[in-house]
Amino acid sequence: MYPQGRHPVSGGPGCGGWGRGASRNSNLGVPPQTPLQSGQPFKFSILEICDRIKEEFQFLQAQYHSLKLECEKLASEKTEMQRHYVMYYEMSYGLNIEMHKQAEIVKRLSGICAQIIPFLTQEHQQQVLQAVERAKQVTVGE
The missing domain is CATH 3.90.20 (Hemagglutinin Ectodomain; Chain B)
Structure with a gap:
């Protein structure tokens, strides 16, 4: 359904500028984490x-x-x-x-x-x- 690497959960370019990982977690009340490396x-x-x-x-x-x-x-x-x-x-x-x-x-x-x-x-x-x-x-x- 989504092209490779563009699934909204994967944090790819089709993710609305969130980047990869936990930077959006702070908006949900979850403590921020270090950005995940590719493959994690x-x-x-x-x-x-x-x-x-x-x-x-x-x-x-x-x-x-x-x-x-x-x-x-x-x-x-x-x-x-x-x-x-x-x-x-x-x-x-x-x-x-x-x-x-x-x-x-x-x-x-x-x-x-x-x-x-x-x-x-x-x-x-x-x-x-x-x-x-x-x-x-x-x-x-x-």
Whole structure:
């Protein structure tokens, strides 16, 4: 595929000006070595580079895995929070409706009392008015 001596790994002229050997190793974090003489094998520096790439890949893979777990945990917490929000919203809405119903009942009963009280005797009117005033003074404990 490549002409003799021009394979990118061999460091020949088709190698983009890197020359032969380890001068490009310093760019990958591998300590620079003395340039290789012609005929020396490249296996040692290539193995170091491959090991370094493998270590960095494993490190990045571990980071990815931990971040993925954290993301899944946060997503489940988000889902749980949304579920709680909906539940509290529904409870709040139901309580609001119930409060309005109770207020309407109080208004209607007060109207009925106001219509009936004039038909009572004076003595009974006083008793009923006192009872109504006591009923309006509700405490937290009740």
